[in-house]
Amino acid sequence: MNFFSSKKVELPKHNPVLAHALNIPALQKLVGKRVILASNSPRRREILQTFGLAPEVIPSTFEETLPFGGFQDVHEYPVATASQKAVEVYERLVNQDPDDAPDLVIAADTVVLTHPMPGLSSIPRFVDEAPPPQDILEKPTDKEDNMRMLLDLNGGVCEVVTGVTIAFPVLEAPGYKIKSIEERTLVYFAQNEETLLEAYVESGEGVDRAGGFAIQGRGGMLVSKIDGDYNNVVGFPATSFFRFLDLLIEEEVDFLSD
Secondary structure, three states, X not given: OOOOOOOOOOOOOOOOEOOOOOOOHHHHHHOOOOEEEOOOOHHHHHHHHHOOEOOEEOOOOOOOOXXXXXXXXXXXXXXXXXXXXXXXHHHHHHHHOHHHOOOEEEEEEEEEEEOOOOOOOOOOOOOOOOOOOOOEEOOOOOHHHHHHHHHHHOOOEEEEXXXXXXXXXXXXXXXXXXXXEEEEEEEEEOOOOHHHHHHHHHHOOOOOXXXXXXXXXXXXXXXXXXXXXXXXXXXXXXXXXXXXXXXXXXXXXXXXXX
């Protein structure tokens, strides 16, 4: 009797779900799917891998030049940028190889915004008066600019906002649909000694980070607490993202359909 079959076992061409992933609907649906992360951020990749998802990394070529002042609500800015990234990568891959189009493209954009201390304001306002506008905190241009940012944040609070957009195929034109979420986290800075801020600036860690600090690194020494999702501050709100996928599986008939 021949116990061995000559039939070749075909493994899925794509499988981004890792062995340690939890057995939840969102990750079950992604088994055997082509999933793309439209970002070169190692932090976003690491966060997703922690939860059992290892997408292909294909960074978007979209130039992040959307006018910040063009949004009535500043929280729309990272969502709009993430949407542009997702669409650019999805359309590019479909044009390159229509027979191997992505099943899911994930894009994200994180910004750091100024934020008044909750319950406090140095500027007297009438009850019905709108709060002062929030400004975006870009990456510092150099160490001197990094020090200026940290002095402004010292003893205060900033808001980290991440927009996440996914693109996935559908039958109706233009052949894909996009869905987005946003996550907000408040970061409270301790009243740090200036010598500590100087030492951090000299480390160089904050120079290429929005807001001038990295909470997952030595910049965590400057922070007293956060209100919200820690992973969002690092760069990707994993908890909300996987809940978002579960919700789409329930509500969108064509989402990740075979």
